[in-house]
Amino acid sequence: DTGVSQNPRHKITKRGQNVTFRCDPISEHNRLYWYRQTLGQGPEFLTYFQNEAQLEKSRLLSDRFSAERPKGSFSTLEIQRTEQGDSAMYLCASSPFVGTERADTQYFGPGTRLTVL
Amino acid sequence: AQSVSQHNHHVILSEAASLELGCNYSYGGTVNLFWYVQYPGQHLQLLLKYFSGDPLVKGIKGFEAEFIKSKFSFNLRKPSVQWSDTAEYFCAVLNAGNMLTFGGGTRLMVKP
Numbered sequence: 001d002t003g004v005s006q007n008p009r010h011k012i013t014k015r016g017q018n019v020t021f022r023c024d025p026i027s028e029h030n031r032l033y034w035y036r037q038t039l040g041q042g043p044e045f046l047t048y049f050q051n052e053a054q055l056e057k058s059r060l061l062s063d064r065f066s067a068e069r070p071k072g073s074f075s076t077l078e079i080q081r082t083e084q085g086d087s088a089m090y091l092c093a094s095s096p097f098v099g100t101e102r103a104d105t106q107y108f109g110p111g112t113r114l115t116v117l
Numbered sequence: 118a119q120s121v122s123q124h125n126h127h128v129i130l131s132e133a134a135s136l137e138l139g140c141n142y143s144y145g146g147t148v149n150l151f152w153y154v155q156y157p158g159q160h161l162q163l164l165l166k167y168f169s170g171d172p173l174v175k176g177i178k179g180f181e182a183e184f185i186k187s188k189f190s191f192n193l194r195k196p197s198v199q200w201s202d203t204a205e206y207f208c209a210v211l212n213a214g215n216m217l218t219f220g221g222g223t224r225l226m227v228k229p
Contacts, residue, residue, distance in 0.1 A: 004160075031215065042121075042207050042219030043161070056214050091161070095215075104149050104168065104211055108161040 002026070004109030006092050012115045013082055020078045021112045025094030032075050033106060034067055035091040036060065043091055049075060082116045089113050119144040119212050123220035130198050131228050138193040138223050140182075140208030149211040150191040152182055153219075156204045164206070167191065178202070200229045 005024045013019050025032045030051050035043035046065070047057045051072035061067075064082075069075040079086055090113075093106040124139040142148060152164040165176025172184040182193045191208060208220040 033216070035217075040221070042209070042222050043217070045216035045218070048215060056216060058216075093161075093217075104215070105151075105163060105166060106217060107163070108153075110160040 004092055004094055004107055006090075006109040006112050008112060009110060010113050010115075012117065014117050015084060016081055018078065018080045019082055019114060020076055021090055021092075021114075022074060022076050023092030023109060024074045025092070026096075026107055029094035029096055029107075030072065031095040031106075032069055033093040033095070034075070034077050035093065037089040037091055037111070038087075046077075046090075079114075082114075084116045087114055087116045119210055119218045121208055121210055121218055121220035123206075123208055123223050125223045126221065127224045127226070129226045129228065132200055133197045134227075136193070136195040136198045136202070136225070138206055138208075138225070140191045140193065140220060141189050142191065142208075142210045142218075143189065144210060144212065150182075150184060151209045151211070151217070152176065152180070152191075152193050153207045153209060154204045155207070155222075161207070164193070198225075198227050200227045203227045 007022045033048040034046040037043040045058050047067050049069040064080045067077045089111040091111045092109045095106045120143045122141045150167045153161045154164045155161050165174050167174045167184045175181045180195050205222045205224050207222045209217040
């Protein structure tokens with residue numbers, strides 16, 4: 001496994017701008033998750049995909065947030081009209097194929113740190 | 118909604134001291150429980166997990182955790198910590214929607 005990768009690792013933007021983050025899961029992992037972590041807190045769930053289908057969305061995911069996973073491989077998380085409160089670490093995780101014993105274990109990427117000025 | 122509580126926000130220990138980090142969860146049904154660790158500058162890594170069976174689970178680097186259903190607890194232990202164990206530790210529960218609910222984390226500092 002090469003691990004979950006995320007790009008960019010850091011993003012600084014001005015309030016009101018749009019940003020997009022990318023996540024590449026571990027090869028052949030069919031579930032992909034997005035979490036947000038603010039300073040001093042544990043990660044909070046945002047949304048998850050099974051293949052290309054978005055199956056769950058948190059209340060934290062306002063209408064300014066959108067996530068996609070075309071073709072069931074990499075995923076993008078877009079935040080429109082960023083606000084200072086969006087400043088956080090955005091984490092991506094993936095888990096193995098459903099039906100395997102390890103299916104419920106999520107493997108995390110390094111995250112994208114967003115700073116909104 | 119499920120919640121996870123980690124009682125200690127910061128722990129400072131000397132090398133070779135024993136460690137126990139508390140974790141309590143709110144969900145009363147079947148639970149899948151995890152401990153993740155985040156070393157300085159690194160991403161979250163899985164330490165150990167409990168799905169079923171033996172309530173005492175062993176993980177990497179000498180860590181273990183005990184699932185006590187009656188106490189809704191899943192405390193993390195290590196008999197003798199090392200300076201390299203300095204990190205932030207997160208307890209998490211997997212809910213029916215396949216999302217992890219994390220505790221607030223415990224920052225462990227081990228003095229050499």
